[in-house]
Amino acid sequence: MSDGASDRIPFLDLRPGPDAADVRSAIHRVLARGWFVLGPEVEEFEAEFAAASGAKHAVGVGNGTDACFLALRAVGIGPGDEVIVPAMTAAFTGLAVLAAGATPVFADVDPETLTLDPQACEAAVSARTRAIVPVHLYGQAADVDAITGIAATHGLAVIEDCCQAHLATAKGVPVGTQGAAGAFSFYPTKNLGGIGDGAVVTNDAATADRLRQLRNGGQTSRYLHAIAGVNSRLDEIQAAVLRVRLMFLRAFTAHRRALAAFYRELLPESAVAIRERDPGHVYHLFPIRSVRREALQTHLARAGVDTLIHYPVPLQAQPAFAHLSPRECPEAMRAAGELLSLPLHPRMQTGDVLRVVEAIRAFERGTIHA
Numbered sequence: 502m503s504d505g506a507s508d509r510i511p512f513l514d515l516r517p518g519p520d521a522a523d524v525r526s527a528i529h530r531v532l533a534r535g536w537f538v539l540g541p542e543v544e545e546f547e548a549e550f551a552a553a554s555g556a557k558h559a560v561g562v563g564n565g566t567d568a569c570f571l572a573l574r575a576v577g578i579g580p581g582d583e584v585i586v587p588a589m590t591a592a593f594t595g596l597a598v599l600a601a602g603a604t605p606v607f608a609d610v611d612p613e614t615l616t617l618d619p620q621a622c623e624a625a626v627s628a629r630t631r632a633i634v635p636v637h638l639y640g641q642a643a644d645v646d647a648i649t650g651i652a653a654t655h656g657l658a659v660i661e662d663c664c665q666a667h668l669a670t671a672k673g674v675p676v677g678t679q680g681a682a683g684a685f686s687f688y689p690t691k692n693l694g695g696i697g698d699g700a701v702v703t704n705d706a707a708t709a710d711r712l713r714q715l716r717n718g719g720q721t722s723r724y725l726h727a728i729a730g731v732n733s734r735l736d737e738i739q740a741a742v743l744r745v746r747l748m749f750l751r752a753f754t755a756h757r758r759a760l761a762a763f764y765r766e767l768l769p770e771s772a773v774a775i776r777e778r779d780p781g782h783v784y785h786l787f788p789i790r791s792v793r794r795e796a797l798q799t800h801l802a803r804a805g806v807d808t809l810i811h812y813p814v815p816l817q818a819q820p821a822f823a824h825l826s827p828r829e830c831p832e833a834m835r836a837a838g839e840l841l842s843l844p845l846h847p848r849m850q851t852g853d854v855l856r857v858v859e860a861i862r863a864f865e866r867g868t869i870h871a
C-alpha cells in the first residue's frame with residue numbers, strides 16, 4: 502500500500518482489506534433478511550465472541566462505554582459507591598462510572614506499563630469502594646493477579662475494561678474472565694472494529710441475564726419493564742460485520758505483534774517503547790515515550806508519518822472530573838507529557854515500520870528528513 506517513499510504512513514487505515522468481500526456479503530445478508538436489531542446475527546456473534554474470548558457468555562450492547570457502565574450496573578454498582586479507575590486511560594472509562602451513578606476514584610499507573618499500579622489501587626480503597634475497573638491499556642493486560650487479590654481482600658467487584666485488548670491474555674488467561682465481567686468496544690479503530698459497538702463478556706449466567714435485560718430497556722418480557730434499563734442494543738449489520746472480522750482477528754493480531762516486535766528491534770534508545778510484560782499483549786497501540794515529544798511529533802508529520810497521543814490529559818486532570826477533587830497521579834501526569842503513539846495497524850507492512858524508524862533516527866541526528 503505505501504511502498505512509494507512519498508506516501509504518508511497514516512496512523513490507521515480502516516478500509517476493509519482481505520475481509521472486504523466477506524464484509525460486503527454479510528451486510529447484504531442482513532439487508533435481505535430484514536431483521537435489524539437483536540436478531541440471529543447478534544446471537545451468533547455473541548456465541549462466537551464469547552468462545553473467542555474464553556468466556557461463557559457475551560452480551561452485545563451499544564458501545565464500549567455502555568459495556569463498562571452496564572457491567573457496573575449489572576453487578577449492583579450505583580449512587581454512593583466508589584469505583585477505582587486508573588488515571589491513564591480513555592476518559593470514557595471514568596465516564597462509564599459516572600453513568601452508573603457511582604464516583605470514579607483515580608489511582609496512579611505503573612511507570613513502565615502505564616496500567617493500574619496495584620499499590621496505588623490499594624491506597625485508594627475506602628469504606629465506600631465497591632469495585633475496581635482495571636484497564637488493559639494499549640492491548641496489554643493490567644496486573645490482574647494483584648488487582649483481583651486486592652478485590653478479594655476488600656470484597657470488591659472487578660470489571661475489566663478490555664476495550665483495547667481483544668484476544669489479549671495475562672499469563673495465558675484471557676482478559677475479561679477473571680473478574681465479574683469484561684467490557685469490550687468494537688469502535689472502528691479497535692482491534693476488532695465494526696462500524697461501532699460493544700459487548701460485555703462474563704462467566705456468570707445471572708450477570709449475563711441481567712445485562713440482556715438492562716440493554717433492552719429493563720424488559721423481562723415484551724413490554725414489561727421490571728427495572729429502569731437503557732437502550733443499548735447491538736444491531737444486526739454490526740454483528741454480521743463483526744462475525745466476519747472475528748474470523749480474521751487472530752491473523753491480524755499476529756501481524757500487529759510482528760510489527761511491534763520489529764519496532765522494538767529497530768527503535769533507537771531515546772524512543773522508549775512501553776514495556777511488554779506479557780506475551781499476551783495484542784498491541785492495540787504502539788506508544789513510545791520521548792522527552793522531546795512535541796518536536797518529534799512535528800518532525801514525523803513533516804516526514805509523512807502520522808502519530809497521535811494516548812492520552813495527553815490523564816483522568817485526574819480532566820475538567821469533566823474536577824468536581825471530584827481527585828488525588829494527584831504523578832506517573833500518569835509525567836507519561837501524558839511524553840507519550841507518542843506510532844502507526845501500527847494490520848494493513849501496515851514491515852517496510853512502513855522501517856520508514857517510521859528511519860524518520861525517528863533522522864530526528865535524533867538532528868537532520869530534517871526530506
Ligand SMILES: *Cc1c(COP(=O)(O)O)cnc(C)c1O
Pocket residue numbers: 564565566567590591593594636662664665685686687688698699
Ligand atoms: C474505546 C475505549 C472505551 C470506549 O469504547 P466506545 O465503544 O468508544 O464507547 C473505553 N475504554 C477504553 C480503554 C477505550 O479504549
